Amino acid sequence: MYVGVDVGTSVTKAVAFGPDGAQVDSESVQTKLIHPAPGQTEQDVDEVLRSVTTVLDAVVSRVGQPEFVAITGQGDGLWLSDVDGRPSRAAVSWMDGRAAGTVREWTASGVEEALFRVNGNIQFPGSPAAILSYLDRHEPSALDRSATAGYCKDIVLQHLTGLRATDASDTTMPFGDLRGGYSARALELTGLGHRANLLAPIHARQPVGELRLAGTALARGTPIVSGPYDLPACAHGSGVVSPGDGMVIIGTTLACQVITDSPDTSGRPSGLTLATGVPGSWLRAMPAMVGTASLDWVLRMIGQTTSAVPALLAESRPGADGVAVLPYFSPSGERAPFVDPSARGQFTGLTLRTSRADLVRAVCEGIAYAARHCLEAAGLTGSLAVAGGGARSPEWLQVFADVLDRPLRLPRCSEVGARGVVVNAFGALGLEHDAESWTGSEQIIEPGQDVARYREGYERYLAHLAAARPLWT
Template sequence: MTPAPDLLIGIDAGTSVIKAVAFDLQGRQIAVASTPNTVRLSPGGAAEQDLDRTWADTAATLRALGEQVPDLARRTLALAATAQGDGTWLIDAAGRPVGPALLWLDGRSAAQVQALRASPAHAALVARTGTALNPSLQSSQLLWLQAQQPERLARAATALHAKDWLYFCFTGERATSPCEGVFTFGDWRQRAYAPEVLATLGLARWAHLLPPLVDGTRHHAPLSAAAAADCGLRAGTPVALAIMDVPATVLGGGGVAVGEHGALRRVGCSILGSTGMHGWVSDQPADIQPSTEAGYTMAMPLPGAQVRLMSHMAATLNIDWLLAWLAEAAQFMGATVPPRAELLQRLNAAVLEAAPGQALFHPYVAENGERGPFVDGHARAQLSGFTTRLGLGGTARAVFEGICLAARHCYEALGPLPEEIRLSGGAARSPALRQLLASVTGRPVRVSHREECGAAGAALCAAVAVGVVPSLRHALPDWVDAQLGARVTAPDPQHTALYDALMPVYRQQAEAARPGWAALAAARQAHDAHDARAAALS
């Protein structure tokens, strides 16, 4: 007798890396394969990816997973793909891409967003969708396309997101999840599209582009023969439509916590990778208080549950900048640059040894500005309050503290701080960031042992869809809780008292700097325009 399938595959197609992960039916990770993703950045704020290349790389990643796991095709019970959120992936009636995808990083819709945010319509949109407008949203990008490239919209039949494109490539079905479709074009209370939102946005004529909303824990479709051949899997394998990467990571990383009597606890979930995402899940509608300044309200695949999220554009990007600066300094001095892992280890030690609060650092190093807890495309990083005594360790600590102050800023914008924070992302491996996040927020920090939380969240959706577990709540003990570390990083009370005093200063300085950021951007634009005219005349 042929053994029954005993594996689930979760795919996480991030902005920079595509990962395919095999899990057993109890949620234990078996193997992982990865492929670098390619982002095309262009002047003017464009950030794009090629749709066909993304599918080809995903298929190649699954074939690579098959090289690691014997008999993967037969053993796979089901699969699901999560992916980078927001963005606009247009396809025509034949299913072919209509130009490159606009990613969540794309900032070209800033003017359209600014105009709508300054109008009375914005408050009505936020009340309905639970989400404040920003340039990452598909709605904002459709407005930019309508103004700048209307011929592309005219050729398009469907506007997908990244995970939806992969689901279409796997199954031929055009669909999106309530998680992503509703916070952009719907009513968060009803978990359905709202025609009033499209009308208010001025996008009613493009309503036909929106795909059906599908709950991937209740529906699956068969893997097509063509996709199976591309991926090295078995035709007919069930494919579930997962939620997007951030809520999938919240799910896989421990952000859904059930307390006494079955109510969900206010547990924070921080994802500190290149960007930072912070939030909590609630099944109480009164907890959801959307802000017109920033933030998301996303439907989770549990009855009545929403995740409230706030993002800041640059988290570990700040550490990448600091490491690059240190490497450049070493080269300048004629010294050998240590391997990145060793340099990072030294940096963590220096941060933990340095005195706290020697300077304030606002971590806005992303060139497309900030999107949470405020939206400002001109925002730039700044170091303030330092003197000649601020050395390398103090500077490094200020950068790490700035990342954690930004996290607290996001949590405060969402309401009362959570009782505990579950941390995932690359920064979870940093002892300095774990300790500082605990001390800056005054909350204990717990880290999931799970390496691939987003892929686990996707695979968990597939597990429920095919009946491996009856519901997500039933799956939490094995799939999520068992992966949480028993060790908790506790806040340092003395340091927390200092950060409590510094936090209002941090917020005040950020707000006071905004006119200066705008003036700086205008000065740079004028200078660039002058240089361009001079070059044209020469």
């Protein structure tokens, strides 16, 4: 039996899998987001660490000791810890917007483009480099008392095992060199060379430690494998491993990603280039900020919940009676397939006849258009898997299939992050597994009769976006 732990933004999950990849048990605990000031989002690190031991204890007490535990978690943000691995400050979330000014400065001065040429990654307010730069200016004492500026899964690993380490998936983005190490040039461009001591050692595959933390149901000495973080982990868990294949995670963010064997740092800067934990393989990722959070917002505005989405989509015809949406509702703007901290949402085509159902359908369609925009930028040419909370809605999935004009492959298990990090751990530990039984498909959603209508709608979406962007500033 194997356990994968996925430390998400608001939920921590532990999922137990049998030797054939079948899910045998799971446990989840919610964690809170803290908003100390407008535009700022943080998390209590101690609460997050407690959530990990809570879900592990629950699963182990029911199904017994696992062969190993594999850890994945939310990416980006900044998680500071002291020399003993204890949190030295609240974690700054990837959703945080305080470093928007830093990103604007880097864009105007050419730093962002120069960084993209180093490692194929754009910067946005919630990226580790931008947050680290902001704290270096405005809260240097927090960095002075820290020994590590790491990532969510890394602080969990050190808490459980005492091992200070990271893998290339998270580190690719802010300071990586695409060869598995840190780039002195990236540190120089961001003005953070004097903080290089805060970066944890990178392990070529995944860091592997042994449980040392006392007081848990997990046996001392159990192997703990860390990484990759949630985007590559979900790709592994969905069987997305061949160049050109991709996936869409319809979650809080809309994470669109495509496998490549040749990272490209030329062209217009956009998206992320992430190490996958497999040598010679990267993800061209476009993690847009326009996911289920945008739908949740409009549902709150009309006094409905997600349970009402199927009926509302059935009530409004494709095209939403002329209502169109740019779903950029995140207060920190957008980061894929373009970066603009000032990006804002917009409804058009409203009339006195517009219904609540039209508003919901327009948002669902707008998010699907954003997915097409991202996947085109990422270079999708092969099959497409889909996962995340939004994938639980067959009605919304049909909108995605029609807008994207391609079949959608549903993995057998909804917990693809936890599954994927276990699959990746097999490779890190040199263990064999049956890829088909672990990452095969459960169902295929084919495009329907509205493909032509949505093709026209997508062209209008792009024109709408081009017209709106000058207004954001």
